[in-house]
Amino acid sequence: MPYKDLEKRKQYHRDYYREYMKTVGKKYRDTAEANRSKKMKESKYDGALYYKIRRIQWKYRDWGVNAFLRDGCQCAICHESDFRTLVIHHIVPLKDGGTTHDSNLITLCRNCHVRQHFGDVHMGGGIPQELWDKHWLTFAEEVGKRSKCYSRQIGVALVRDNRLIGIGRNGPPRGVPHCEVRNPNEQRACPRWIQGYSSGEGLHLCLAAHAEVNAILNAARMGVCTKGATLYCTCGIPCKNCLGALINAGIEEIVCTSKDYYDELSPWLLKNSDIKVRVYEQ
Numbered sequence: 001m002p003y004k005d006l007e008k009r010k011q012y013h014r015d016y017y018r019e020y021m022k023t024v025g026k027k028y029r030d031t032a033e034a035n036r037s038k039k040m041k042e043s044k045y046d047g048a049l050y051y052k053i054r055r056i057q058w059k060y061r062d063w064g065v066n067a068f069l070r071d072g073c074q075c076a077i078c079h080e081s082d083f084r085t086l087v088i089h090h091i092v093p094l095k096d097g098g099t100t101h102d103s104n105l106i107t108l109c110r111n112c113h114v115r116q117h118f119g120d121v122h123m124g125g126g127i128p129q130e131l132w133d134k135h136w137l138t139f140a141e142e143v144g145k146r147s148k149c150y151s152r153q154i155g156v157a158l159v160r161d162n163r164l165i166g167i168g169r170n171g172p173p174r175g176v177p178h179c180e181v182r183n184p185n186e187q188r189a190c191p192r193w194i195q196g197y198s199s200g201e202g203l204h205l206c207l208a209a210h211a212e213v214n215a216i217l218n219a220a221r222m223g224v225c226t227k228g229a230t231l232y233c234t235c236g237i238p239c240k241n242c243l244g245a246l247i248n249a250g251i252e253e254i255v256c257t258s259k260d261y262y263d264e265l266s267p268w269l270l271k272n273s274d275i276k277v278r279v280y281e282q
Contacts, residue, residue: 168215
């Protein structure tokens with residue numbers, strides 16, 4: 001080290017880094033830009049890749065896209081490629097002096113991202129289950145916000161060993177038009193409300209699939225086993241139809257936000273099955 005004095009040493013590194021960015025750094029940036037431009041052109045013929053890149057670019061701008069492409073469009077640790085769970089992580093946090101340079105960025109899935117910040121309870125990291133519960137319920141809430149249901153928005157996260165295996169939100173099946181198509185004057189409202197039904201009534205008019213069932217079907221669509229999983233939902237205890245599907249799918253535990261029941265048969269189903277219900281209290 002050329003200087004023993006701390007301030008002179010810091011200044012030396014700042015000057016060295018400045019010169020590095022003018023020479024080697026510029027070449028690296030040009031290469032990264034060329035690679036990004038090439039991938040962007042290729043993505044026009046690959047709808048999935050194009051959507052992933054645009055999503056990362058919208059959220060993290062170009063510097064996030066460079067890191068995303070460098071890591072192969074997947075989590076650098078577990079190689080998860082589901083773009084819905086991918087984030088750009090700062091190796092050195094911005095609050096600690098980290099930058100948005102590609103060398104300080106890495107692509108992670110939500111699970112590995114949480115482990116980077118809190119450790120892993122199964123690896124002795126010491127993260128308590130309460131933090132996992134809060135994390136997955138917050139994630140489920142974000143999923144529910146994207147529901148197109150005019151009545152209520154419910155989100156679900158299906159988790160096994162604190163790893164996400166499926167998500168779900170209430171709404172019409174894939175590709176099916178929404179309720180305004182059936183409403184008079186294409187009114188953007190729940191048909192049951194228009195006809196004066198109270199909450200829980202007039203369900204014969206509702207074409208939406210429930211979030212709990214959608215989470216199971218989402219996992220099945222991707223070929224993922226749901227046996228032994230935990231379901232986090234931003235609502236009360238699921239209805240009898242959803243409970244029946246959850247029991248048959250092998251779900252071990254349900255974590256919900258209230259003790260309210262949707263119908264009278266739900267308590268009976270819980271009493272006569274092995275599925276556990278836990279209410280998360282903030």
